[in-house]
Amino acid sequence: MALSACRDQASEYYLHGTTLGTGYHITLYADLDQSQVAELEAGIQGELATLERQRSIFTQALDAAFSHFWIATPSLRHETDRVVHSLAVDRLTRWLEDHPMAPAAMLVEVGGVMRGRGKPSENGWRLSLEQAGLSGPDGARHLRLQDAALVQRFAQQDVVPLVTLSTPLAVSVVAPSASEAMQQASLLIQADPADALLLAESMDSAARVVVKTPQGIEIQHTAALEPWLEP
Numbered sequence: 001m002a003l004s005a006c007r008d009q010a011s012e013y014y015l016h017g018t019t020l021g022t023g024y025h026i027t028l029y030a031d032l033d034q035s036q037v038a039e040l041e042a043g044i045q046g047e048l049a050t051l052e053r054q055r056s057i058f059t060q061a062l063d064a065a066f067s068h069f070w071i072a073t074p075s076l077r078h079e080t081d082r083v084v085h086s087l088a089v090d091r092l093t094r095w096l097e098d099h100p101m102a103p104a105a106m107l108v109e110v111g112g113v114m115r116g117r118g119k120p121s122e123n124g125w126r127l128s129l130e131q132a133g134l135s136g137p138d139g140a141r142h143l144r145l146q147d148a149a150l151v152q153r154f155a156q157q158d159v160v161p162l163v164t165l166s167t168p169l170a171v172s173v174v175a176p177s178a179s180e181a182m183q184q185a186s187l188l189i190q191a192d193p194a195d196a197l198l199l200a201e202s203m204d205s206a207a208r209v210v211v212k213t214p215q216g217i218e219i220q221h222t223a224a225l226e227p228w229l230e231p
Helices: 034-067 074-098 178-190 196-202 223-228
Strands: 002-009 012-019 022-029 105-110 113-117 125-128 142-145 148-154 167-175 206-213 216-221
Touching (some): 012 034, 022 034, 074 105, 074 113, 074 148, 074 178, 113 178, 142 148, 142 223, 167 178, 167 196, 196 206, 206 223
Antiparallel strands (some): 002 012, 012 022, 022 105, 125 142, 148 167, 206 216
């Protein structure tokens, strides 16, 4: 596990490293001296080390359980890691919130799963909704995240059929926690493309759905996502 920090301006700190089979990035806005930064670094390392041990135990148990049935586990591991990444984001966010030196604003990201607390500026955390394979204005939307999490899930290309009436490409979900956003995004990416938006609306999900159809790429979002989107 690697961790480094730098102070880009008077109150902004950037922490990053590798853990849980991926990378992580944490942006903090706080008034800290070097000893306080070191204390936060040590605490974050401790939380991530605990998560690493728990992930290792679970994946070993998963491999042992499914090896008897000759079932390949890479896709199961992928799903497990996505859940673990969302849990890690929520855990680190809560740990930082409860810390005596809690920052005024923070953005925690693990494996692409993001959760923002507070506002680094008047407009919150500006994040891209750009989807792989898309170009032009429709593929470059942004949102402003505040006190919420963003999860983006992409269809695994090795399981996308070559011939189909419609194919899900990606979903983006905003929810109060990373775990909740991940749960909703996982349901939507596995849903029938024709029903995904209706499912999102039935869950009152703030979601964006990208589907490939014979006519081209269709991008739709629920009304609940509107308040988060930039004009």
